[in-house]
Amino acid sequence: MRGEAQSERQATIPLRPPPGPGWLSRWLNALFGTWTDRVITLACLAAIVLVLPGVASWVFFDAVWSVADAKSCTPERGACWAVVEARFRLICFGLYPYDEHWRSTLACVVIVLVTVVSCLPVAWTLRRLSLLWGLGFATFYVLMRGGVFGLTAVTPDRWGGLALTLFIFASVVLIGFPLAIVLALSRQSKLPVISRLSAFAIDMTRSFPLLTILFAAAVILPFALPNWLQGDKLYRVIFAFAFFFACYQAEIIRGGMQAIPAGQDEAAKALGLSYLQRVAFVLLPQAFRNALPATINQVVITFKETSVVVIIGFFEVMTSGNAAFGSGEWTHAYVEVYVFVALIYFVFVFTLSRYGAYLERRMRVGLN
The missing domain is CATH 1.10.3720.10 (MetI-like)
Structure with missing residues (x-):
């Protein structure tokens, strides 16, 4: 009886599938899986080796920064x-206007922050999103347009x-x-x-x-x-x-x-x-x-x-x-x-x- 109960418990345990290949194996197989993949991969690597030094030199080493x-x-x-x-x-x-660039900068920061907060799951309700975007967009518009709170129009x-x-x-x-x-x-x-x-x-x-x-x-x-x-x-x-x-x-x-x-x-x-x-x-x-x-x-x-x-x-x-x-x-x-x-x-x-x-x-x- 004990052997039968143990066999029944083992039968009810779901069998796990064997572990698949890791990400490195999948990546290498995608790059070198067939002869066509190998030729394309090697050609791309050769092009990168030839082009990369010149691009790096133009972008970084020989560039004028100041x-x-x-x-x-x-x-x-x-x-x-x-x-x-x-x-x-x-x-x-x-x-x-040059002297008012701080307002444009602050307006951009406001709209970006509103976007980031609205992407959080805690804000995923109609009321919260409406309130968040209503206040954020109004703040953005007031900063950009001005004419109130002492801001130049x-x-x-x-x-x-x-x-x-x-x-x-x-x-x-x-x-x-x-x-x-x-x-x-x-x-x-x-x-x-x-x-x-x-x-x-x-x-x-x-x-x-x-x-x-x-x-x-x-x-x-x-x-x-x-x-x-x-x-x-x-x-x-x-x-x-x-x-x-x-x-x-x-x-x-x-x-x-x-x-x-x-x-x-x-x-x-x-x-x-x-x-x-x-x-x-x-x-x-x-x-x-x-x-x-x-x-x-x-x-x-x-x-x-x-x-x-x-x-x-x-x-x-x-x-x-x-x-x-x-x-x-x-x-x-x-x-x-x-x-x-x-x-x-x-x-x-x-x-x-x-x-x-x-x-x-x-x-x-x-x-x-």
């Missing part, structure tokens, strides 16, 4: 990073640099996400008028390039609106950009909702939940989980597309970079300026992508 040595910046020397030191304020602040046409880029990006995402949810739900409405109108708006907007929509909002739309409804050009561009973002995001959310089994909605109906309750507590959470990779990708694309507003005449960070080497003294240092601007974009985009990967891992293991 404005005091700016006269030694020649094509024969390395990178002229002195342009970044000399034109840093212009790149980061654009046309914003600075109109939006004088905003520029990184602060303007962050303002456009944050405004587009904050306006676009709720609008995307409304468009996605409207397109799935059982009322033909609502579903067809939303489908027409989404498909029509997605058929035009972003530049066309922004140009129409900035230049053409004022001819069709009365003076009291025109508003500032920056706000028209932001709302047009947000609607463009919302149309693409609406299709991403709709795809996530279509991946939800029909039994989920039916079970919610059986529990007596209303339509709003089913959408808020059953459908949308699962839809966002299904659409998370595409959503992160769309947010990253939106941040990079803020540079398109240079065509409209705004002095965002890319335009500020162009102006930084526009003078005769620094004309030769355009590569260094573009590398610095690219580094700014890389920091923000890489951070967004890593946070998206963290969210995917967290939701994959089923944590709340």
Whole structure:
């Protein structure tokens, strides 16, 4: 009897799968698994060995770092990073008044801190996020615009640099996400008028390039609106950009909702939940989980597309970079300026992508 009980206990213990290969083995197998992989890997290593010393010499060893040595910046020397030191304020602040740069800096710090705090799980409630972004965005706007609390008024046409880029990006995402949810739900409405109108708006907007929509909002739309409804050009561009973002995001959310089994909605109906309750507590959470990779990708694309507003005449960070080497003294240092601007974009985009990967891992293991 004792032997039978012991055998039954052993039978109920699940067998663990054998340990798989470690990360080093998987990495080496990916690089040298087949003859094709080996040839490509060796060719890439040879190219790196040939190119890396020259790049390192240009970037670090032969570079000019100080404005005091700016006269030694020649094509024969390395990178002229002195342009970044000399034109840093212009790149980061654009046309914003020189004496008020501290306000633009503080506004950027506020919006970055709000973004970081909103990424923490403790802030993942609608009330907390609304309060956090409401206060943070209001603080950002007051610092940039001024006119209150003894701050000098600075109109939006004088905003520029990184602060303007962050303002456009944050405004587009904050306006676009709720609008995307409304468009996605409207397109799935059982009322033909609502579903067809939303489908027409989404498909029509997605058929035009972003530049066309922004140009129409900035230049053409004022001819069709009365003076009291025109508003500032920056706000028209932001709302047009947000609607463009919302149309693409609406299709991403709709795809996530279509991946939800029909039994989920039916079970919610059986529990007596209303339509709003089913959408808020059953459908949308699962839809966002299904659409998370595409959503992160769309947010990253939106941040990079803020540079398109240079065509409209705004002095965002890319335009500020162009102006930084526009003078005769620094004309030769355009590569260094573009590398610095690219580094700014890389920091923000890489951070967004890593946070998206963290969210995917967290939701994959089923944590709340």
